[in-house]
Amino acid sequence: MIDSMSVTDILKTINKEDAKVSKAVEIAIPEIESTIQFTVDSIKNGGRVFYIGAGTSGRLGVLDASEIPPTYSLSENYFIGIIAGGDDALRHSIEGVEDQIEEAIEDLQHFNINKSDTVIGISCSGAANYVISALDYARNNNAKTVYLVTNPNPFKITKVDIIIHANTGPEVITGSTRMKAGTATKLILNMISTTTMIKLGKVYGNLMVDLKTVNDKLIDRGTRIILELTDLKYNEAKTKLLSAEKSVKVALVMELLNCSLSEAKEKLKNVDGFLHRLIDLDK
Numbered sequence: 001m002i003d004s005m006s007v008t009d010i011l012k013t014i015n016k017e018d019a020k021v022s023k024a025v026e027i028a029i030p031e032i033e034s035t036i037q038f039t040v041d042s043i044k045n046g047g048r049v050f051y052i053g054a055g056t057s058g059r060l061g062v063l064d065a066s067e068i069p070p071t072y073s074l075s076e077n078y079f080i081g082i083i084a085g086g087d088d089a090l091r092h093s094i095e096g097v098e099d100q101i102e103e104a105i106e107d108l109q110h111f112n113i114n115k116s117d118t119v120i121g122i123s124c125s126g127a128a129n130y131v132i133s134a135l136d137y138a139r140n141n142n143a144k145t146v147y148l149v150t151n152p153n154p155f156k157i158t159k160v161d162i163i164i165h166a167n168t169g170p171e172v173i174t175g176s177t178r179m180k181a182g183t184a185t186k187l188i189l190n191m192i193s194t195t196t197m198i199k200l201g202k203v204y205g206n207l208m209v210d211l212k213t214v215n216d217k218l219i220d221r222g223t224r225i226i227l228e229l230t231d232l233k234y235n236e237a238k239t240k241l242l243s244a245e246k247s248v249k250v251a252l253v254m255e256l257l258n259c260s261l262s263e264a265k266e267k268l269k270n271v272d273g274f275l276h277r278l279i280d281l282d283k
């Protein structure tokens with residue numbers, strides 16, 4: 001019984017259970033891959049990707065979506081996290097919101113959901129009426145729909161394009177889906193958003209060449225990326241970054257192809273922002 005264990009044994013027990021999460025996610029990779037085909041197509045065609053959930057599931061969706069703009073300089077209008085109960089529910093548990101069917105519809109209505117969008121409903125147990133309602137509404141508006149659950153037999157089901165099952169098994173504390181189930185959800189959302197950004201040309205190698213350099217720390221990081229890919233010294237790289245309107249990608253094109261700011265922007269536009277189509281430092 002975990003309540004009679006020593007602290008060391010409790011930690012080992014939790015760690016042993018956590019080790020099962022990666023395998024559960026690995027099994028779901030085919031469905032995650034299919035989801036990413038939807039998300040890439042949505043962004044390319046002017047659509048959006050919505051994460052919608054209640055409680056921990058909703059918080060994780062909002063967290064992942066909120067990291068896209070600073071990491072990849074993508075507008076916050078492309079990945080959108082929605083949590084039942086609104087922003088107040090990010091900090092506080094609001095009882096009953098996961099059962100509010102009409103609230104889900106209202107939360108999506110003002111976005112004018114359409115065929116270019118992908119809506120990913122997140123519900124670890126599969127018990128949230130809010131999520132089911134959102135998926136039904138999205139499907140009725142011709143959006144692509146994905147249902148992400150960690151319960152092999154979700155309590156509630158509806159017709160969707162893809163179901164991602166990550167069967168993480170019973171929790172150390174029964175029913176506490178913020179644990180293994182939450183970890184699996186976080187991993188899957190990371191995979192979806194990161195891979196989508198890679199396939200949209202937001203990285204070069206494994207470098208965040210599209211990061212938003214909005215503070216001193218990120219200007220330093222952007223400068224060091226330029227250092228890694230050019231022969232410039234630190235101060236030269238920083239000057240180049242600032243002259244490129246703080247765009248790492250533009251600065252690299254300016255330096256490596258010896259062109260002006262406007263020329264660098266045009267060159268990137270012509271290759272849909274894929275830096276490797278302009279420069280290939282492995283050759």
